[in-house]
Amino acid sequence: MDFNLSEEHLMIQKAARDFARTELLPGVIERDDNAIKPIEQIKRMQELGFMGMMVDPKYGGGGMDTISYVLAMEEISKVDSSASVMMSVNNSLVCWGLENYGTEAQKQKYLVPLASGKAIGAFALSEPEAGSDATKQHTIAKDMGDHYVVNGIKNWITNGSDSQYYIVIAHTHPEKGHKGINAFIIEKDTPGFTVGPHENKMGMRGSHTHALMFQDCKVPKENRIGDDGFGFKFAMNTLNGGRIGIAAQALGIGQGALDLAIQYSKERKAFGKEIGHHQAIAFKLADMHTEMEAARLLIHKAAWLKDQHKDYGMAGAIAKYHAAEAAMHVTTEAVQIHGGYGYVKEYHVERLMRDAKLTQIYEGTSEIQQIVISRGLLRD
Amino acid sequence: MKVLLAVSHVPDTTSKIRFVNKDSEFDKTDIQYIISPFDELALTRLLQIKEQIGGMHITAVTVGGADVDPTIRKALAIGADDAVRVDAEPTDALFVARQIAEVFKNGEFDFVMTGKESIDFTGNQVGEMVAEFLNIPSVASAASLELNGNIATIIREIDGGKEVIETPMPFVTSGQKGIAKEPRIPNMRGIMMARKKPLNVVPAVEQAAHTKVVKFTMPESRGACKMIDADNPAELIRLLHEEAKVL
Numbered sequence A: 001m002d003f004n005l006s007e008e009h010l011m012i013q014k015a016a017r018d019f020a021r022t023e024l025l026p027g028v029i030e031r032d033d034n035a036i037k038p039i040e041q042i043k044r045m046q047e048l049g050f051m052g053m054m055v056d057p058k059y060g061g062g063g064m065d066t067i068s069y070v071l072a073m074e075e076i077s078k079v080d081s082s083a084s085v086m087m088s089v090n091n092s093l094v095c096w097g098l099e100n101y102g103t104e105a106q107k108q109k110y111l112v113p114l115a116s117g118k119a120i121g122a123f124a125l126s127e128p129e130a131g132s133d134a135t136k137q138h139t140i141a142k143d144m145g146d147h148y149v150v151n152g153i154k155n156w157i158t159n160g161s162d163s164q165y166y167i168v169i170a171h172t173h174p175e176k177g178h179k180g181i182n183a184f185i186i187e188k189d190t191p192g193f194t195v196g197p198h199e200n201k202m203g204m205r206g207s208h209t210h211a212l213m214f215q216d217c218k219v220p221k222e223n224r225i226g227d228d229g230f231g232f233k234f235a236m237n238t239l240n241g242g243r244i245g246i247a248a249q250a251l252g253i254g255q256g257a258l259d260l261a262i263q264y265s266k267e268r269k270a271f272g273k274e275i276g277h278h279q280a281i282a283f284k285l286a287d288m289h290t291e292m293e294a295a296r297l298l299i300h301k302a303a304w305l306k307d308q309h310k311d312y313g314m315a316g317a318i319a320k321y322h323a324a325e326a327a328m329h330v331t332t333e334a335v336q337i338h339g340g341y342g343y344v345k346e347y348h349v350e351r352l353m354r355d356a357k358l359t360q361i362y363e364g365t366s367e368i369q370q371i372v373i374s375r376g377l378l379r380d
Numbered sequence B: 001m002k003v004l005l006a007v008s009h010v011p012d013t014t015s016k017i018r019f020v021n022k023d024s025e026f027d028k029t030d031i032q033y034i035i036s037p038f039d040e041l042a043l044t045r046l047l048q049i050k051e052q053i054g055g056m057h058i059t060a061v062t063v064g065g066a067d068v069d070p071t072i073r074k075a076l077a078i079g080a081d082d083a084v085r086v087d088a089e090p091t092d093a094l095f096v097a098r099q100i101a102e103v104f105k106n107g108e109f110d111f112v113m114t115g116k117e118s119i120d121f122t123g124n125q126v127g128e129m130v131a132e133f134l135n136i137p138s139v140a141s142a143a144s145l146e147l148n149g150n151i152a153t154i155i156r157e158i159d160g161g162k163e164v165i166e167t168p169m170p171f172v173t174s175g176q177k178g179i180a181k182e183p184r185i186p187n188m189r190g191i192m193m194a195r196k197k198p199l200n201v202v203p204a205v206e207q208a209a210h211t212k213v214v215k216f217t218m219p220e221s222r223g224a225c226k227m228i229d230a231d232n233p234a235e236l237i238r239l240l241h242e243e244a245k246v247l
């Protein structure tokens, strides 16, 4: 067993840390407050190669492993998880899905611009009435021979108004249940496709989340991903890996709050000493660090399993479940340690606490992770 | 155009500094190393110029053992085209300058750039010594560098103003703060390509060191900062008089 990071890993970690400090930190509070998208920052992340990290260089990506990706994700999420969720969707859902299951033509046409920073993508599985239970797709893709006609509504779509390309999950054969579901690549300007206004959210307010409406939207047959009926499996396999990225996002949010809490505990004085010298605060810090370190190890293990092409479904679910719960707890404690200052925006921790909440909800709620983990345990 | 950029391998600015062997050596245990920040800024400026004018080849050079390879590869990741490592312990500035001068002579370079100083020993002299070995002009502490054909225009900050210097190639210049705004962050492709770029290891030439470290001592700690109420200037005067004894 080897816990050492490689020279490249360390460079990636440092590059992401430097980028977050110099280019994401300025204005992060204002962007959150006014729900302003980090457009310039995302452009820079495209230039720096953060948007297609794991894609084979022959398709314009960085050719990096999952460990590299989670290291960058953690660093960027310490500062701005609105930027990191945009990065996460593009890397681990859209690019990963296309690289693993797309045809060569689909890769040339869509993956190359997405991985090389010339386009952004979205992944549209959830619907107003299909969240955790993703088999209940109401969006229909009718097979018309040489093309499909898509009708329906997708909800909660990250990068909804920023993307050129959308991976959209829809039912083709409702009678076949989840085996009748397909995944399609739909281009932004397709007639009949409209994007609704963005949601007014609690956290990650710089990332815009939209409903997508499809009305008699004509999609060429060659834009279906995989064989007929592969869509549900496609979505589940993709989300399996995506979870590792969201776990790393949660870790970054928690660690960002912990770093601020440690610093504050050394500076703030009460009853004649730094608050960090009151055991009640010191022990909170010990617990927070322990939770974060455990999350990091679980995430690195899941990432390592993925890089070794071993089964990482269970490990990813455990990592996401623990990291999201830990991030929620750690950020809440970080606010507590900051006292009244923690409750105002200037000190960052309240934002991190709002951001942490989302990691317990998307890409499978904490309850869904518990289902995945317990099913794994009880399987005969 | 070919540029030789000297890069030094220094402890991270947040390192805890300790000494060993009766305070005669720096304790390297648990130290993380980085490219000296002034070298990183110099490299950043060269890359900006390269992007403007094209056709520039940047060779990073360092003097050190194999342990400095990750640092020099960082320069390759940021954008240097190739690298030379002179395989020897950098004993003092003169020794290092001699090695860099030798690499320059063997490579048909147009100019040498260094950082103003390496942040470990802050000697601020390697660049000037290289120029002396090569008998070419030297402009230290450049806050701006522009190239126009064979002529470099360099701005130095001097007391109360700026000094604008023009020099033909070849020359040596050392970059200081201002030469570039922020060090360039390597992109992911650059990081993955770094190992594929040439890193040539060459033997050192004979050069006796002229200086020797006898002993290191830590600077005196600065002591706590005393806050004085803005409405109480008398207290400030008293402290300056009685404690600091500067009045």
Ligand SMILES: Cc1cc2nc3c(=O)[nH]c(=O)nc-3n(C[C@H](O)[C@H](O)[C@H](O)COP(=O)(O)OP(=O)(O)OC[C@H]3O[C@@H](n4cnc5c(N)ncnc54)[C@H](O)[C@@H]3O)c2cc1C
Binding pocket: A089, A123, A124, A125, A126, A128, A129, A130, A131, A132, A133, A155, A156, A157, A158, A159, A201, A209, A358, A361, A362, A363, A364, A365, A366, A367, A368, A371
């Ligand atoms: C900001 C944001 C961005 C998002 N981005 C995307 C995106 O880009 N693409 C996309 O497709 N989706 C996206 N989502 C959707 C997200 O994945 C879903 O919200 C999530 O899967 C939960 O679905 P739901 O909201 O319908 O909740 P529901 O599924 O209705 O769940 C409600 C509650 O019931 C619990 N629950 C449900 N089923 C069970 C069960 N069997 N056992 C125990 N508890 C259960 C849940 O855990 C939850 O607590 C996003 C959501 C948000 C809020």
